[in-house]
Structures are given as C-alpha cells and as structure tokens.
Amino acid sequence: MAGGRAFRPSAPRRAAFAALLTLLLLATLSFLLSSAPPASSSSRSRSSSSSRPSSRLAAVRRHAADHAAVLAAYAAHARKLKEASAAQSLSFSTMSSDLSALSSRLASHLSLPEDAVKPLEKEARDRIKLARLLAADAKEGFDTQSKIQKLSDTVFAVGEQLARARRAGRMSSRIAAGSTPKSLHCLAMRLLEARLAKPSAFADDPDPSPEFDDPSLYHYAVFSDNVLAVSVVVASAARAAADPSRHVFHVVTAPMYLPAFRVWFARRPPPLGVHVQLLAYSDFPFLNETSSPVLRQIEAGKRDVALLDSLRFYLPDMFPALQRVVLLEDDVVVQRDLAGLWHIDLDGKVNGAVEMCFGGFRRYSKYLNFTQDIVQERFNPDECAWAYGVNVYDLDAWRRDGCTELFHQYMEMNEDGALWDPTTVLPAGLMTFYGNTKPLDKSWHVMGLGYNPSISPEVIAGAAVIHFNGNMKPWLDVALNQYKSLWTKYVDSEMEFLTLCNFGL
Numbered sequence: 337m338a339g340g341r342a343f344r345p346s347a348p349r350r351a352a353f354a355a356l357l358t359l360l361l362l363a364t365l366s367f368l369l370s371s372a373p374p375a376s377s378s379s380r381s382r383s384s385s386s387s388r389p390s391s392r393l394a395a396v397r398r399h400a401a402d403h404a405a406v407l408a409a410y411a412a413h414a415r416k417l418k419e420a421s422a423a424q425s426l427s428f429s430t431m432s433s434d435l436s437a438l439s440s441r442l443a444s445h446l447s448l449p450e451d452a453v454k455p456l457e458k459e460a461r462d463r464i465k466l467a468r469l470l471a472a473d474a475k476e477g478f479d480t481q482s483k484i485q486k487l488s489d490t491v492f493a494v495g496e497q498l499a500r501a502r503r504a505g506r507m508s509s510r511i512a513a514g515s516t517p518k519s520l521h522c523l524a525m526r527l528l529e530a531r532l533a534k535p536s537a538f539a540d541d542p543d544p545s546p547e548f549d550d551p552s553l554y555h556y557a558v559f560s561d562n563v564l565a566v567s568v569v570v571a572s573a574a575r576a577a578a579d580p581s582r583h584v585f586h587v588v589t590a591p592m593y594l595p596a597f598r599v600w601f602a603r604r605p606p607p608l609g610v611h612v613q614l615l616a617y618s619d620f621p622f623l624n625e626t627s628s629p630v631l632r633q634i635e636a637g638k639r640d641v642a643l644l645d646s647l648r649f650y651l652p653d654m655f656p657a658l659q660r661v662v663l664l665e666d667d668v669v670v671q672r673d674l675a676g677l678w679h680i681d682l683d684g685k686v687n688g689a690v691e692m693c694f695g696g697f698r699r700y701s702k703y704l705n706f707t708q709d710i711v712q713e714r715f716n717p718d719e720c721a722w723a724y725g726v727n728v729y730d731l732d733a734w735r736r737d738g739c740t741e742l743f744h745q746y747m748e749m750n751e752d753g754a755l756w757d758p759t760t761v762l763p764a765g766l767m768t769f770y771g772n773t774k775p776l777d778k779s780w781h782v783m784g785l786g787y788n789p790s791i792s793p794e795v796i797a798g799a800a801v802i803h804f805n806g807n808m809k810p811w812l813d814v815a816l817n818q819y820k821s822l823w824t825k826y827v828d829s830e831m832e833f834l835t836l837c838n839f840g841l
C-alpha cells in the first residue's frame with residue numbers, strides 16, 4: 337500500500353546524493369587535470385615515468401566510475417524502498433520495546449513455578465516469531481540503506497585519494513586488493529546470524545572475571561562497532577606484551593553489535609591469556625538523557641555524531657574501580673609492550689597524549705572558534721594540539737578535577753555548534769583537558785597511516801603504536817598498500833566468516 341503513493345524523496349537525502357555525485361565529478365575532473373602534465377615539465381616527467389602513473393590513474397578512474405554506477409543503482413533502489421522502510425522502522429521500534437519489556441517481565445518471573453510462566457512464555461515465543469518475520473522482510477531494505485552509507489564513505493576516500501594524487505603529481509598508492517565496507521557489514525551480519533541460529537551456544541552474560549576491575553593490571557578501553565578492527569588491536573597488543581595475562585581490554589560497542597562481538601570472541605577466545613570484557617553502552621545507566629547533554633543532543637536529532645565516539649568522556653564512571661586506563665582507537669596496531677604506559681609520571685595531569693603541532697599547524701586555533709568570547713578568554717590559540725588514538729588517563733586525577741562535568745559544560749555551550757565542529761570529538765577533548773595534558777614521547781603513537789604515504793619506515797618500526805587515522809583504513813580496498821601488511825598480519829585468516837564476506841586480505 338505504501339507503494340501506491342507517489343514517491344517524494346526527502347530533501348536531505350536528495351542533497352546527499354547530489355553532493356556525492358558532485359564529489360565524484362570533481363574527483364574525475366581532478367584526475368583529468370592531473371593526468372595532463374604541463375608542457376614545461378614533460379621532459380622531467382618522461383624520465384621518471386618508468387612506473388607508468390597514467391595506467392595507475394586510469395585504474396583509479398575506473399574504480400571511481402564503477403562506484404558512481406553502483407551508487408546510482410542503489411539510489412534508484414533506495415528511492416523505491418524509502419517509504420516502505422519508514423513504515424518498517426516504526427514497527428521495528430515498537431516491536432523492539434515490546435520485546436525488551438517482555439524480557440524484563442520474563443526475568444522477574446524466573447523463580448516462579450513452571451505453570452505460572454507458561455502463558456508468558458507462549459507470548460514471548462509468538463512475539464519472537466513475529467519479530468523474525470519482520471526482520472527477514474526488512475533485511476533487503478536495511479542492507480541497501482547501510483550499503484549506501486558505506487559506499488559513500490568509500491567514494492569519499494577515493495575522492496581524497498585523487499585529490500592527493502593531483503597535489504603530489506603522482507599516484508603514491510595503488511588500489512590494493514582487499515575488502516570493501518560491504519564486507520565489514522557482511523561480517524557483522526554473519527556473526528549475528530550464527531548467534532541467531534544457535535543461541536544456546538553463546539552465553540549472554542558471561543560471569544565477569546575478577547581481572548576486569550583489578551587496578552593492579554593494565555587496562556585498555558576500546559570503543560568500536562568494528563569487530564575485525566578490535567580483534568587486530570587485541571591480537572597485536574597480546575603478541576607485543578611480555579606478560580599478556582596482565583592486560584585487560586574493555587571493549588564497548590553499540591547494543592546492536594554486541595552479539596556479533598560475543599560470537600567472534602566465543603569462537604576465538606582472547607589470545608595468549610589477555611582478558612577481554614565485552615560491553616554495550618546500554619550497560620551504563622548513567623548514560624541517560626537526564627544526566628548527559630551528549631545523549632540529549634543526539635536524541636533531539638541535533639547531532640550527527642556517533643555516541644560511541646563520545647563515550648571516551650565517561651571513563652571514570654564506566655570503570656569506577658580503576659585508577660588508570662589507556663584509551664586505544666580501533667584503527668591502531670600495537671607493536672611494543674604497552675606496560676610502560678602505566679609507569680609514566682603524568683605530573684598530576686589527567687591526560688597523557690602525543691602532541692601533533694608543527695610550525696603554525698595543528699594548534700588550538702585550528703580546532704576552536706576564537707571569535708567566540710568564551711574561547712578567547714579561556715584558551716591560547718597557539719597552544720599545541722594533541723591527538724587521540726593512544727591516551728593515558730589518570731582516572732583519579734580526572735575525578736578530582738571534575739573533567740566530565742567540565743566536558744558537559746562545554747557541550748552545553750556548543751549546543752548551536754558555534755564553538756567547534758560538533759561532528760568531531762577532538763576539540764571537546766582539547767578544551768576539557770586544556771592545561772591538564774602531559775605530552776608523551778612521540779614513539780608511543782605514530783599517526784597518519786590512513787592518509788600519509790611518506791612516513792619513514794624507521795619511524796614506523798620504532799613506534800609502540802601505529803595509527804591508521806585518515807580515510808584509507810587498512811581493512812578497506814583504498815588502504816595504502818605499503819602499510820597494509822602491518823595490519824593484516826594480525827588478522828585471524830582462519831576465521832570462516834572472513835572468506836564468506838570476501839575479505840581479500
């Protein structure tokens with residue numbers, strides 16, 4: 337019946353597609369411009385053209401054109417599905433809240449005699465059956481929606497790559513064989529299906545290990561919905577550790593991905609005796625609209641930012657028993673034992689991080705709006721910015737200085753997005769930990785493997801942690817080829833789901 341109505345695409349979606357197509361057009365144009373070398377430099381370019389940049393560029397252009405075609409096809413398909421999926425999403429959220437209400441009723445009835453819970457049990461079974469039918473029905477639509485989102489990410493990355501090629505006058509990286517964002521989505525879905533097919537095989541809430549809140553051990557927090565990336569972070573840190581059993585990883589994900597994480601780590605228990613705690617952010621009752629302006633802004637539809645990215649501002653509340661936590665982003669690889677991070681003296685500061693300014697670049701003036709009075713009063717525009725990726729937090733100092741409250745104040749002030757770009761988290765961190773950050777030695781955290789093709793091999797070899805920040809993630813086929821194996825060597829290639837989902841790693 338929804339199909340009977342005339343189709344009217346929403347304005348934001350139309351704008352998004354237009355923007356994507358424009359991006360592609362620009363990318364193609366920039367390619368055309370860069371592939372016609374100016375006459376004056378032709379002799380030089382001839383002598384250095386042994387690596388045939390033109391054929392590589394042609395390959396990139398084909399790649400972009402292919403994506404444009406695929407994207408157009410998905411756009412047409414999505415337009416058809418749009419109205420149907422609006423109706424579906426409503427019935428989904430209703431069904432979902434029904435089911436969670438039912439599950440808490442079931443939980444409170446667990447101790448009752450069997451006869452008394454029979455009717456409730458039957459109701460639950462019927463609802464689950466209905467939910468499954470609905471899910472199967474919607475799968476096609478859902479896949480399409482998320483494919484578009486992820487394809488747009490890829491197209492964006494390809495555009496960036498072309499722009500860089502033009503600047504550098506040569507293509508420094510090839511399109512490597514590898515996975516696409518689609519593979520990542522496929523992986524999450526296959527893991528989820530494995531669990532649906534055999535619920536009894538996977539414990540819901542494994543008993544917490546005593547290690548999880550033992551403050552004498554080395555604790556890491558990783559916030560991610562990418563199970564493959566997290567598996568690499570954990571595996572690399574385990575292999576680099578002198579005593580893996582003293583390292584504890586707290587992985588926090590979105591509730592919808594938690595089952596997939598559980599399946600992965602049930603099939604592949606944490607390597608070498610490291611400990612892994614899997615959590616969803618719904619496990620933390622203090623993350624609610626009353627107490628957190630982040631949640632309030634997200635719920636009010638004011639923020640296009642992932643809640644997962646903002647969880648880093650709640651570490652002391654998440655881990656009340658701990659004194660020190662290292663925050664790792666999911667696009668890093670650990671190459672050296674990180675135990676040393678627990679022995680660094682932070683001089684009473686809250687945050688230990690590597691600085692990233694050089695000359696006039698990457699200073700506070702780049703991240704904050706210094707035409708605002710409050711920014712001018714409180715911050716120095718020339719202050720050096722530090723990076724997220726590897727951060728040591730003294731949670732006691734954090735609690736002492738009330739950094740979470742300070743963060744909340746800044747979030748309230750930035751309600752209209754005039755202080756900093758609210759789709760990023762770094763500026764909020766720069767404000768919150770201003771004057772409260774201790775610079776770490778640069779070898780702890782080497783950045784740029786997701787966009788900078790010319791990092792010296794010595795610097796990479798000497799890094800405790802390498803960070804694939806940028807759009808060319810090592811799990812995507814746009815990854816920079818020269819760095820890819822630094823990441824893929826920690827991928828568990830025996831995992832059957834990876835072949836199923838065409839990860840060409």
Ligand SMILES: *[C@@H]1O[C@H](CO)[C@@H](O)[C@H](O)[C@H]1NC(C)=O
Nearest residue numbers: 621622623624625626627628
């Ligand atoms: C929200 O969080 C605050 C503290 O952070 C807590 O006191 C309150 O009970 C929470 N509300 C709900 C509904 O869980």
Ligand SMILES: *[C@@H]1O[C@H](CO)[C@@H](O)[C@H](O)[C@H]1NC(C)=O
Nearest residue numbers: 705706707708709753754755
């Ligand atoms: C920066 O602040 C000024 C007001 O001081 C405002 O007019 C401007 O829009 C802000 N810039 C951004 C990018 O939000």
